[in-house]
Amino acid sequence: MNNRFLERAGAWSALAYIIVFGGAWFNIAGFLPPISPTESAVAVAEQFRERNFPLMLASLLMMCSNWALLLFAALLTLIIRKIEGCVGMLTLMMGFTFATFLVLNFYMGLSFALAAFRPDRAPELIQFATDSAFLQVLGGIPMFVGVWSLAAYAILVVSPRENPIMPRWFGYLNLWAAISLLPELLVFFFKTGPFAWDGLLGFWIPAAATVGYCFVSPLVFVPVVRKHFP
């Protein structure tokens, strides 16, 4: 194993993250769509009693997806540092954004685990924990939108047009992903319709943008690592 193993693993880590996190969310927890915000506390608690093991397993996997996210965070921050040419504002902002993203990613899974831990407790308490989890992951946009918007800024504004480290189309993809995620801010205001956390703009478009981004990322990061981290 050479000393570039972690960078190479980092190039695939966004894909690994979405496989672990998405597998837990979509396949094991079955949040496709998520539990409706209009669902009663009793109905939510019922789900956590009846499907206790898969929901606890999904919670644990969501927390463990942090390992892949950590690799991605480190690699993208290193690339931003290369684009910036030093550890400047942009690199530090990206590092701090990822740090909060990692915390949020963990506590979202922990909140689901809290709901599944004692499923016989008062339904309102279980719903409180699931509300916390859904609002963190689908309303946590002020924390993690920085990943996409800072990457777009670095690629499109700071990076030179000639021989850029990251392709410019990826910068525009980042910008579009950031814009597509912004309507998630509205999940705090609405419990029904397209802006609710199970709606078109609250869930489906941001989910598609995130999954698409993670699947596309190795196409960009593998060549970048090969060229700039030999």
Add this chain to the structure above:
Amino acid sequence: MNLPGTGAPACAAPRMGDAAREVQARGARASHVPGEAELWILILGDMIVFGLFFAIWGWNHATQPELFAWGGAQMNRALGLANTLVLITSSAAVASGLNLARLGRSHEARLSYAAAAALGCTFVVLKAIEYGQHIAAGADALGNSYFMYYFVFTGIHLLHVVVGITALLFVMQGCRRLQPGAPPAEGDVVFLESVGVFWHLVDLLWIVLFFLIYLVR
């Protein structure tokens, strides 16, 4: 779509009567992608997202005709029309700025872009007045789905206008660096075209919103 002011350089027009060069120039114009090719990922992606907005509006209009008829009656058509004219004029100013910059008339180009930015600011002010009128009349974005869609969709569009104005300010700054009397470098033209494409997108999206919100009854 052939956006105004974003085609091939006007200064590259062939001599009259030279049929071969005319055909060649037309071919170049037809194959020219305005702005950075990569920018179109953002432009087309944004159009898809707004296309979904329009579909949501249309579907809700069809399923709740009474509510949308009531909501439509609350709209200030005069302000909506004024904002449409303001944006169309600003788009013309952006197109004119690009053509002037290509001809090396950098000072006039800067003035043209300044006019476009000022018109963009006028749009923001008029929209703020309109929002103020609705709020003063008791419009409830959380309790009334018509006003929920109205405020969210026009609000996201307004965010695009603010981003566009910021880009126009960068362009004005960039025009200072252009050599007066000399055609700009290719990279500068691409930048001007890219901002123009984005501004025309903002204009186009508003025209559809204007039609859906203010005109359809």
